[in-house]
Amino acid sequence: MSTHGRPKRLTTAAIRSMKGGERVVCLTAYTTPVARLLDPHCDLLLVGDSLGMVLYGMETTVGVTLDMMMAHGKAVMRCVSHACVIVDLPFGTYQESKEQALRNAVRVLQETGCDGIKLEGGEEMAETIAFLTARGVPVFGHVGLMPQLVNTAGGFRSLGHSETEAAKIRRDASAVADAGAFAVVVEGTVEPLAREITAALAIPTIGIGASPACDGQVLVSDDMLGLFNDFQPRFVKRFADLSPLISQAVESYATEVRGGLFPGQEHTFQVKRPAKT
Template sequence: MSTVPRNRRTSIPDIRARKGGEPLVCLTAYTTQMARLLDPHTDLLLVGDSLGMVLYGFDSTLPVTLDMMIAHGAAVMRGAGRACVIVDMPFGSYQESPQQAFRNAARIMAETGAGGVKLEGGEALAETTRFLAQRGIPVCAHVGLMPQAVNTAGGFRATGRSEAEARQVTRDAEAMAEAGAFAVVLEGTLEPVAAAITAALPVPTIGIGASPACDGQILVAEDVFGLFSDFTPRFVRRYADLGSQIATAAAEYAADVRARRFPGPEHCFLPKAAARSAG
């Protein structure tokens, strides 16, 4: 349960102040109903561009558009009253220039009401992060395994295994924190490297496949709740198996419809006389 009072939303300063304190509880959310269910239990809800794979069936996050992120960001804001909501900037919406990033980030915040944006990249995006932060756009950085760079990296693989990789992800995290990022997501980063980065940074780290030493943890909600049966990433713990429950419920519904057990009289709108007789 968040430590922020129930009558106000968790703010960016609240998130920043949790450095070295009680771990931040973070999950993804893409819809109003999921946001309503998760909001009482989380400090931060991320409208991740992972929705491209989770909801739309894309092979990567690259096809996700700015309009998609804004639509889902607004939906989550309608369902979340307490958690800080952060919206991912999709591929191609910020890499061209700081000015392009500001225009698109400002549109996300204005049209969704979210508390800030998240963008992937380290040293190369530090100038952009500083440009946004200086103009009132709170930025959560994302370093380590970066899904938008999947083609460059040659797939989804953990980083920090070699000394060169460890130095690079450390430089990336430090550059983004120095540029004004209020938090840094560390994804798919070797545990000792992620722990060392967490100890060194002045802002919270949020781990996903990183380290228990991180200042917070985030997972894709659908992974946590078992809505995918074909693959569970190594770094995920399933807390429910809703996928199989949904499949079972769908099978029972189909059987009832085919056997004409559903709908029954109690599910129909009947004339008053017939309704009294049925009662």
């Protein structure tokens, strides 16, 4: 128990210790009310730069800024009492140098109170990951399909179909683990390769469009809750279909407002009359 009598939240060390044991449950969270609902059920909450597409209508994550990530990181941290919380470093905030990565990572940790940061990249980011972890910054790695590199990767597609691609992803995953990351996301990678990488690494693999053999799974919460009807990636299972429910609720609200049915007297404040003596 903590000094305030509340259970301690899961740490990055606790997530790492789940390798080969109970599966790590991870979802994205961007806001206080949603994080409050997810927290009791998740081991890890990721404040992902996917918020650029999910909340801001961007076509990719490239336009997300550090200030945006920190604002949403703070929102999530205001209500979490159980899950380990990781915040993405967005595109352009860590690739220039390991010193740049440290400055921005420290800022995120200090201003949000989160447990660690996530960055994309394999062999080319190993030196940076080692530099950060040696200085007290927990790092969540990300290999395979890397959304921040969509402009050079030829779009969003599954990877590992050729031996050249597969060998690169193997090297990337190994480099991230050897550099000191506590876990690694394996995204958009053919199933046999993701299974092989999971067996080879000493740290947990968190799959998204990868393999059921991964040590955990992550999805974008809005995808698995069915808040988008225009596109559903192959790797997404909709555990709810909230979009039509929200649409129906708003339609009912609009009908009642236009018809003068809402608000009713029970939704208004009446003048309180003094009690008779």
